[in-house]
Amino acid sequence: MSYENLSGRTAVVTGAASGIGEAVALHLAAQGARVALLARRADRLEALVEKIRAGGGEALAVAADVTDDASVDAARARVLEAFGTVDLVVNNAGVMLPNPIGAGRIEEWQRMLDTNVTGVLRVIRAFGANLVAAAGEGRTADLVNISSIGAHIPFPNYAVYGATKAAVTYLSQSLRTEFGPQDVRVTNIEPGLTESELKTHVDSTELSGQLDGMFEAIGALAAADVADVVAYVTSRPRHVNLRQIMVLPTRQA
Template sequence: MSSSAELSGRVAVVTGASSGIGEQIARTFAARGASVALLARRVGRLEAIVKDITASGGTAASYPVDLTDAAATTAVAGEIARELGDAGIVVSNAGIMLPTPLGDLNPPDWSRQVELNIGAVNNTLIAFTAQLVRSAAATGVADLVNTASFAGRSVFPTFSVYAASKAYVIHLGNNLRAELGPKNVRVTTIQPGIVGTELQSHIADENVRTRLAATRDTIEWLIPQDIADVVAYAVGLPARVNLPEITVLPTRQTV
C-alpha cells in the first residue's frame, strides 16, 4: 500500500470495479486512504479484490449490483450511506465496447451499449447525487468522475454506437458541472484512448479483435493504472481546482 493518505476520510464509490480501469481506480483510492465501495455484477471478482485491498491495509467493501437496474442501484447507494457514510467521490466507470457495423446489424449489441454506457451512468448519477451534495456541504468538496472515451469526440468506424454513447457521457458531464459546481461538487470526464482491458475480449468478431490487437505493433497501449493515477490526481487536488475534461492517450495514438 502507498503511504499517501491524501484521500483519508473520503468515501469513494467505483462502478465497473471488478476489472480493468475500475479495479485499478478502486485499488489506488484505497492506497491513498479512501474507504472504497466496489460495484459490479461479478461477486467473486469483487470479493477477491476487496480481500486483497484489506489484506494490504486498505478499507473496501463489495456491493454486487446490476447498474442497469435503477431500483437496485438506488438500493445499493442507501446501503453504502448506512455502512460507510455518504459518498464523497463517485466514479461512474461501468461500460462495454462492441462493434456495430451497419453491414452486419446486431440489435442486441446496440441495446447493451445504450443500457450500460448510458443507462448505468444515469442510474448511478440519480442514486448518488444527493450523497455527493451532502458530502460537499460537510467537507467543502465532492467529486463525480465519469469514464467516457476518446472515441466520444472522434470518428470510430464500425463502433458508432459505442462512440455515440461516450459522446453522451462527455456532454452530460459538461452540463452536470454547471449545476453541481456551485454546490462544490466537481465533475470530471476522463476520456482514455486505447487501454488494455477486458473491453477488447467482449468483442465476438475475431477479425475485429485481431485488427485492434494489431495496433500494438505501432502503439504502446495504456494500462489501467495510467488512468487510475490520473483520476486519483484529479480528485486529490485542492477544492478550488476542477479538471472538467481529461483526455489520456498513448503517446503514439493520433486518431
C-alpha cells in the same frame, strides 16, 4: 504524480471487478479512501476487497448491475449503511460491442446505451444527493465519469459505442452547470487505447484482429495509468476542478 492524501473520503467505483475500475479502486484505497466496489461479479469483488484490506485499506464489495434500477437502489442502501455519505463517485462501468451499423444488432445497441449512458445516470441519481450534501458540509466532492477518446475520434464499426461515450462527455460538461454551483466537481476522463476487458467483448474475429493490431502498433495504457489520473484529479484542492482530461498512449494520434 503528487497527491494530497484521500483519507476521510468515501468513494463508489462502478465496473470495479476488472480493468480501469479495479485499478481505480486500488489507487483510491492506497491513498486512504474507503472504497465501495460495484460490479456484477461478486467473486471478483470479494477478491479485490481482500487485496485492499491486505494493504491496510478499507473496502466493501457490492454486487450490482447498473442496467437495473432496483439493483442500483439496493447498492446505494448497502453503501450508505456501511459507509455513510459518499463524496467521490467514479462512473466506470461500460461495454464495447463494435459491429457495422448495417448489421443492425439492436440488442447490442441497447446494451451499450443502457450500460454506458443510462447506467451512468442511474448511479448519478443514486449518489448525486450525497455529493451535494458532502459539498454543503464543506467537504470535497467529486463526480468522475470515464468516457473515451471514441467520443471525438470516429473508428469504423464503433459508431454506437462512440455515440454512447460522446453522450457521457456531453453529460459531464452539462452537469458542471448544475453541480459546480453547489461545489461538486465534475471530471470527464477520456482514455485512449487501454489494456482492459473491453477487448474481450469484441465477437468479430476481423474486428478483434484489427484491435490487436492497433495495440501492437501503438502500445496501450495500463489500467493503472488511468487510475493514476483519477487519483490525481480527486486529490486536488477543493476549489480546483480538472474538468476534462484526454489521456492517450504517446503514439496514439
